[in-house]
């Protein structure tokens with residue numbers, strides 16, 4: 194039985210006021226939900242402690258990025274060990290905004306996956322093709338290569354900490370969502386790659402991300418290989434985020 198996860202990536206949005214208004218509301222609205230979904234809040238790192246203090250046992254908290262290093266003279270960086278120490282359970286790794294805006298490479302993504310797993314965090318490894326790559330018929334090839342590189346050093350005992358989020362770049366923050374069929378096809382392909390690599394593919398949670406909203410989540414989550422969602426914009430409003438959590442079958 195795979196874990197079902199809905200994770201809200203706040204990106205560089207939020208404030209103490211937002212934490213105070215949003216987290217408590219999400220927490221209380223989800224209290225009666227019994228569909229087994231694990232709900233994760235991933236705020237800007239400065240607010241991890243504030244979110245944790247409001248989250249209670251029902252919500253887990255994550256970090257949006259970790260450093261390639263554990264400690265030392267790397268101004269501005271935050272290590273996976275520190276994120277774990279601060280109470281995070283999850284790290285996003287290789288989000289397309291990090292890859293595209295900050296030049297993060299597949300090699301760095303692999304190092305960060307290693308750091309996250311070694312520190313005890315679950316790594317949500319983000320992969321996805323650009324519109325150009327999709328239109329050129331290369332979507333599966335691109336995503337498959339990203340996964341192979343990202344998990345190259347994952348050891349047998351670490352697979353239970355690995356989650357993969359398929360986020361087509363053209364669907365992030367654009368209002369365009371992959372159809373449930375297209376998303377399912379890619380998720381099945383991803384599971385196939387993980388299987389080829391010797392991972393316990395049937396046990397690995399695969400999330401879809403890219404303009405997920407309360408009104409399209411049920412169709413996506415109803416697909417056999419889609420185990421939840423990574424949510425950007427819609428994670429900043431309690432009603433939208435809770436609606437997505439409720440859409441999990």
Ligand code: PEP
Nearest residue numbers: 365366402403404425426
């Ligand atoms: C994301 O940032 O991971 C994301 C999926 O964003 P949005 O839901 O806004 O498309």
